[in-house]
Amino acid sequence: MLVLNAFGVEQEIPSLRRFAVEHAVTTPRASRDRVGSGKGPVLAYVLDERTLDFAARLARGSSLAIVESVHAFPLEGWARQLGAIDLTRPNEQPEPLDSELAEAIERLAFYKNNGFGDQFGKQQARRILQDLRGAGLMERDVILGALAAKGASDRAVRNLGKLMDALDRR
Known part of the structure; x- marks a missing residue:
C-alpha cells in the first residue's frame, strides 16, 4: 500500500x-x-x-x-533508532546513537504517555532536554525521529518539538 x-x-x-x-x-x-x-x-x-x-x-x-x-x-533519528537501511546506500549501516543520547530518549519515551501535554510530562521532558543541551547532545531531528521510532504518537513528537524550540529561544 x-x-x-x-x-x-x-x-x-x-x-x-x-x-x-x-x-x-x-x-x-x-x-x-x-x-x-x-x-x-x-x-x-x-x-x-x-x-x-x-x-x-x-x-x-x-x-x-x-x-x-x-x-x-527528518528520519535520521528514526533510522538510527531502528537500524533501518538506506536503500540508496545499502552497504552503510546507520550510525548508532550515542549511549547518553539513547538513554535520554528512553527516558523521554517513558514520559510520553500524555503526549507531553500534561504539566508533569512537560517538566520531565524539559529536564531531560536541558541535560542533553548541557552535554551538547541536543540534536532536534535525531531526538524527534528516535522518539517516533519508539512508538511516540505524532502529538507527542510535535509537542516535544515545541518544547525543544522553546528551550532554544532561551
Missing part, C-alpha cells in the same frame, strides 16, 4: 502513479475502511509526524519503505 500526506501527490510522480494503479493508496485522513488493518508492506512518501505514525502502524509485522525529503519530517 502507498501512504501519503495527501491524495493527489501520487498523480504528480510517474513511478508513484504506476504504483497506485496496482496498490491501495491512503492518507491518515482517509477512512480506515479504505485499507482495513493494513497487513502487508507499506511504501510511504515524504512524511510528516502524523503520516509516519500512521504508516508505521499499518506496516506493523511487515516491511516499511519510506521516501524522505529535506522538506518533510
